[in-house]
Amino acid sequence: xxxxxxxxxxxxxxxxxxxFDAGSPLTDDQSLLGSxxxxxxxxxxxxxYLEETCHVKFADNELVADNFDTIDRIAxxxxxxxxxxx
Amino acid sequence: xxLHEYLRRSARQYPGKPALTxxxxxxxxxxxxxxxxxLAGYLCMHGxxxxxxxxIYIDSSPExxxxxxxxxxxxxxxxxxxxxxxxxxxxxxxxxCGAVFLVSSTERKTVVQQALAACTRPPGxxxxxxxxxxxxxxxxEGILGMRAAPPETRLIDADLAAIIYTSGSTGRPKGVTxxxxxxxxxxxxxxxxxxxxxxxxILGVLPLSSSYGLLQVLVTFRTGGRLVLExxxxxxxxxxxxxxxxxxxxxxxxxxxxxxxxxxxxxxxEDFSSLRYITNAAAAMPASFIPRLRTVFPSTKIYLxxxxxxxxxxTYLPPDEIDTRSTSVGCGMPNVELWVEDADGRRLPxxxxxxxxxxxxxxxxGYWNDPEGTAKALIPGRYPWEKVLRTKDLFRMDEDGYFHFxxxxxxxxxxxGEKVSPIEVEDVIYTxxxxxxxxxxxxxxxxxxxxxxxEIVLKEGRTVETQEVKAHCRRFLEDFKVPQQIAFVQSLPxxxxxxxxxxxxx
Numbered sequence: 001x002x003x004x005x006x007x008x009x010x011x012x013x014x015x016x017x018x019x020f021d022a023g024s025p026l027t028d029d030q031s032l033l034g035s036x037x038x039x040x041x042x043x044x045x046x047x048x049y050l051e052e053t054c055h056v057k058f059a060d061n062e063l064v065a066d067n068f069d070t071i072d073r074i075a076x077x078x079x080x081x082x083x084x085x086x
Numbered sequence: 087x088x089l090h091e092y093l094r095r096s097a098r099q100y101p102g103k104p105a106l107t108x109x110x111x112x113x114x115x116x117x118x119x120x121x122x123x124x125l126a127g128y129l130c131m132h133g134x135x136x137x138x139x140x141x142i143y144i145d146s147s148p149e150x151x152x153x154x155x156x157x158x159x160x161x162x163x164x165x166x167x168x169x170x171x172x173x174x175x176x177x178x179x180x181x182x183c184g185a186v187f188l189v190s191s192t193e194r195k196t197v198v199q200q201a202l203a204a205c206t207r208p209p210g211x212x213x214x215x216x217x218x219x220x221x222x223x224x225x226x227e228g229i230l231g232m233r234a235a236p237p238e239t240r241l242i243d244a245d246l247a248a249i250i251y252t253s254g255s256t257g258r259p260k261g262v263t264x265x266x267x268x269x270x271x272x273x274x275x276x277x278x279x280x281x282x283x284x285x286x287x288i289l290g291v292l293p294l295s296s297s298y299g300l301l302q303v304l305v306t307f308r309t310g311g312r313l314v315l316e317x318x319x320x321x322x323x324x325x326x327x328x329x330x331x332x333x334x335x336x337x338x339x340x341x342x343x344x345x346x347x348x349x350x351x352x353x354x355x356e357d358f359s360s361l362r363y364i365t366n367a368a369a370a371m372p373a374s375f376i377p378r379l380r381t382v383f384p385s386t387k388i389y390l391x392x393x394x395x396x397x398x399x400x401t402y403l404p405p406d407e408i409d410t411r412s413t414s415v416g417c418g419m420p421n422v423e424l425w426v427e428d429a430d431g432r433r434l435p436x437x438x439x440x441x442x443x444x445x446x447x448x449x450x451x452g453y454w455n456d457p458e459g460t461a462k463a464l465i466p467g468r469y470p471w472e473k474v475l476r477t478k479d480l481f482r483m484d485e486d487g488y489f490h491f492x493x494x495x496x497x498x499x500x501x502x503g504e505k506v507s508p509i510e511v512e513d514v515i516y517t518x519x520x521x522x523x524x525x526x527x528x529x530x531x532x533x534x535x536x537x538x539x540x541e542i543v544l545k546e547g548r549t550v551e552t553q554e555v556k557a558h559c560r561r562f563l564e565d566f567k568v569p570q571q572i573a574f575v576q577s578l579p580x581x582x583x584x585x586x587x588x589x590x591x592x
Contacts, residue, residue: 016553018560024196033317034145035193039170039565041502043320044346060350063323 001054001082006075013049014071018042028071043068050074056081088241088266090126090158092273092308093119100284100310107332108148108315115310118152120233125156125226127234132210134186136161137246141185141209143167143176143194145317146294149214149226151303153189154294161239162186163246165261168295170564173197175259177204183249183261183454189226191215243267249454250297252395253498253505253567261454262297262395271447272398273304275420279402280336280363280389284310287360289334291316291325291343296504297395298367302338311335319343322350333360340368340503344375345533353382363387363405368503369535370491373412390415392491396463397444397475400424401489414488422446424489426481431465436485439492444475499528501536504566511569514562515540515555520548525578525586526569539571543578550574 001009007028018038019026032038038046047068051057056078058067067077087095096105097119105115113121134140140157142164144150150166157164165183167176173196180188180201190198192215202208211223243266251259276282288306290313292299306313314332319325319339325347328334339347344366347353361383371390379388388408392415393399401424403416418424425433426440434440445467452460467474480492499506508526515524523543528536544550552572559568579587 016557018565030193033320034147034191036145036169036171036197038320040318040320041342042170042565043318060323060352064321064327065324068321 001079003075003079006054006078007071009053010046010050010071010074013046014038017045026071028075030071031069032071033065033069046074050078054078054082056085087270087308088158088243089247089269089273089304090122090155090239092304093122093155094159096284096307096310103284103310104312105307106148106151106313106315108146111148113148118148118155121152121230122155122159123236124230124233125152126159126236126239128224128229128232129157129160129162129187130237131234134160134162136241137163138186139163139165139183139249140187140189141165141167141180141183142294143169143171143188143190143198144214145169145191146290146299146315147214147317148315149189149191150294151313151315152230153226154300154303155307158247159239160237161241161245163249165249165251166295166300167251168293168564170566171197172562172564173200174204174562175564177201179251179259179261180209181205182259185209187212189214192217241266243270248300250295250300250395253507253510258510260456260459263451263454264398265451268448268450269301269304269398271421273301273308275422275448276301276399277305277309278420280305280365282306282309282311282336286311286335286362287314287332288312288336288338289314289316289325289328289332290338291319292338292340293318296368297393297398298338298340301398319346322346326350326353326356329358329361330356335360335362336364337361338365338367340366341371341375341535342369342502342533344371344379348375348378348382356382358383359385361386363389365389365391365402367391367393367399369500370415372532376408376412392416392479392489394477394479396450396477397422397446397448399448400442400444400477403488407488411484411488414484414490417487417489422448426483426489434483436483436487439480439482441495442477442479442481442489444477445472449473449475497527499526499536499538501528501531501534501538502566503535504564506538506567511538511540511559511563511567514559515542517562518550518555518558520545520550523578523586529571531570534570537571538567538569539573540569541573541575541578543575 097115101116105118106113140162142153188209189212214226247266248264249261387405390403392401401416423445428440464473478495482490511526522545529539531537
């Protein structure tokens with residue numbers, strides 16, 4: 001899965017599960033918690049989705065905002081994680 | 087004491103002491119008080135009157151704290167709105183409380199604009215965040231930069247301080263109306279039993295729109311401690327990191343948060359020796375959590391508590407009583423009187439189950455713009471002038487005056503520690519094409535306390551997908567109100583009168 005594939009997948013997941021107004025802005029550098037797109041439990045749902053879709057398991061100490069707060073960060077972190085697995 | 091005096095007094099006493107940590111940002115008491123004063127000065131210059139409502143709709147951030155104290159200092163009434171609130175509900179709240187100003191962030195522009203469109207007299211918007219000058223309305227940073235002189239407020243403790251919106255059984259959110267003295271009484275009692283002091287470092291992860299989260303902020307500044315603010319507990323490992331880095335002494339949470347925290351591996355090896363206490367409220371702490379909490383936090387006191395927005399806090403269980411009274415939420419906190427009553431209003435002796443009634447200065451003034459709802463909740467008290475609060479929570483009191491929770495007397499669902507009105511969720515599902523009948527109930531869930539289950543009867547020949555129902559709910563409801571379980575059924579149990587029953591469910 002490339003970085004772009006990941007970005008697309010995360011966009012789709014968030015639009016499908018959290019945002020329904022097609023007009024709602026969702027940019028790659030937008031803070032997901034900060035902009036109210038998802039709440040604490042929503043972040044955990046997103047992480048579970050990524051683990052299932054990408055067949056990875058994140059360590060507890062990887063579950064931090066630096067890795068998951070924006071779509072850009074998610075794409076970068078998960079790509080790196082997949083590369084290290086391969 | 088007036089609530090904004092908490093910050094003023096601590097700023098006089100400890101001007102250079104750190105008051106607030108949020109991410110990399112650190113603010114001293116003097117910094118924070120200066121910012122709050124500047125906002126207060128601006129609001130007064132722009133016509134904010136005593137008791138005028140100012141809605142605050144941003145995630146937990148330094149701006150939220152500045153806004154809370156700035157509005158209070160200006161003599162206004164804070165209305166902190168849950169950051170995950172959607173446009174429809176935000177619009178309802180703004181309209182219902184008649185907000186004069188709204189503080190929000192540019193990241194929330196779309197939702198805010200939709201909400202404003204529903205207002206007959208839209209509030210003036212003060213924007214935080216990037217691009218704040220371009221959106222129409224004022225810029226938060228710009229206002230602070232004006233450094234307006236703090237106003238001379240002539241408030242008394244009988245003035246309006248906060249309206250906290252909470253889900254009511256009728257579906258629409260109810261605005262719990264609180265005066266300075268209601269909140270101050272609660273803050274003083276809480277600080278007393280938790281032993282809060284200026285050495286405390288309190289980690290705030292709960293939404294400041296809830297009374298539980300708001301009180302944590304207020305109590306910290308009242309006692310000159312330091313607040314470490316986090317945007318929720320979505321990244322549990324960050325909470326652990328913060329607790330260690332900042333040497334946190336106090337943490338408040340709800341069962342869902344403890345469940346997620348306790349799932350982390352290797353917690354026993356971490357050093358939490360600075361953590362003096364943790365508190366639990368919003369829903370009962372499952373007894374099974376206690377041994378693990380003790381293993382992870384061996385030197386920490388665990389306080390089990392009960393409260394409701396309408397009177398902020400009722401009970402706490404002294405930590406050394408947990409083993410002997412594990413099913414109790416404790417006895418009345420200082421300065422409140424509690425008892426249980428039967429349906430006819432008679433006080434019940436120990437051992438009997440009845441509704442908890444609350445008497446004291448913490449009791450709300452009523453629901454904003456809702457005299458009917460107020461009359462049901464506040465009933466005549468001991469003296470002709472007095473009102474006491476019906477909690478709708480059923481309790482049993484033991485011989486020693488400790489309260490044991492039995493159930494909600496109405497049908498509110500408690501999921502993730504939040505109150506969810508089944509009617510509100512049903513109303514939304516009913517608007518979905520193809521739905522004939524629906525009932526929404528709470529079912530036991532280890533993580534959520536109660537999971538929300540929607541049982542739907544479809545119109546003949548119609549098909550609706552589970553995902554469609556969830557998507558529809560998410561469009562109109564906050565995340566925590568969206569059902570986790572959707573079941574399509576042939577029929578629903580009814581009462582003799584033909585009303586759908588919400589009891590005897592799965």
